[in-house]
Amino acid sequence: MPAAQKPPEKMMFQLNLRRRGISEQAVLRAMEEIPREMFVEPADRDSAYRDSALGIACGQTISQPFVVAYMTEQLQVQKGHNVLELGTGSGYQAAILSRLCRQVLTIERYRTLADRARRRLEKLGCDNVEVLLGDGLEISAIPGGQFDRIIVTAAIEQIPDALLERLQTGGILIAPVGPHRGTQTLIRTVRTEAGFERRNLVEVRFVPALPGIAREL
Template sequence: MAAVPNPPEKMMFQLTLRRRGISDQAVLRAMEEVPREVFVDPADRGYAYRDSALGIACGQTISQPFVVAYMTEQLQLQRQHRVLEIGTGSGYQAAILSRLCSHVLTVERYRTLADAARMRLQKLGYDNVEVLLGDGYDIPPGAGTFDRIIVTAAMEQIPEALLERLEPAGILIVPVGPHHGTQTLVRVVRTDAGFDRRELVDVRFVPALPGIAREL
């Protein structure tokens, strides 16, 4: 039987986020409301609220809570925003985003992960999230543009096609760097003059790969 999170660890979860500098109350509330233990492998549920990444199916990971909160805070979400996420994974980041904006389109290249995340999010009632099996480097034209874009896998460089999906004053958060090593989290804002790029913190993410994965 899988372990379940103990109450002191859940309490430390919020305290750790605050101590590490997360101050947006809406983000903290979303992190409190979304049951992280549902998004990790059953065997890891006892570790769900530790500030560490955990492995999930298809060789992917669920990011550590601080990174999820930090990236979400950097998006400066507003209730009316439409958000694109590349790299659904277990659906945890999409669930957090769903509490803070009007609609989330999340794209996953592994069918196993996409199907499981879709069912999980539907079961929890997060009905403003759409899970798409697809290629994060080739978003369907009909998907339109977005107020915010978040990439939860490492890109060696930011594709021009992704930048063009940003609405004016839109924000993109993406880990940029080598696939096997340390990346830098980059925040890009679309301005009247072009794109304002700022480097934030060093991170480690699994690679963002093109195409839809072979069945796993």
């Protein structure tokens, strides 16, 4: 598509992220490399780079670009890290993380979303992402031991102690915490030798994290 015909949202994509405070070059590069239009519904492709959440299958959403970039930057992911994501959705967040770390394990309760995300990620060559169909709230059933980083991409009313225990010492967990209906607070938790250090970041709105594997859609 000629540059003159590109949606203005795409042309302003990186500039908007920088203006809103995203400064980590590796994160900006990953956001530039991953084609967001692949992860939205066909009818929304012209709006893929707009800084807003968009609906996807199963009544779920793909988060706005700034929130994806902000959460990723706050994770401080490094190349050798193993990352756990709860809530695969479209697979966009996992794709961004795949450019920054060693391995991503992402868990999705909707088979439709898990299958679609897996195909998108394979097409992009994100070979270091494993998509599992499962209940991300059943912490004991999550394989893989401890993780360097954990990201939760659906609203939870509190962070389970069992999930915190899956963090390595020095690890970081990011999650939207608050009521399922309304506004949540994005909380960054760091595991130290002495315990867990929490910091409230920004207010956000996510779809709720629900237990169990969803029925076929």
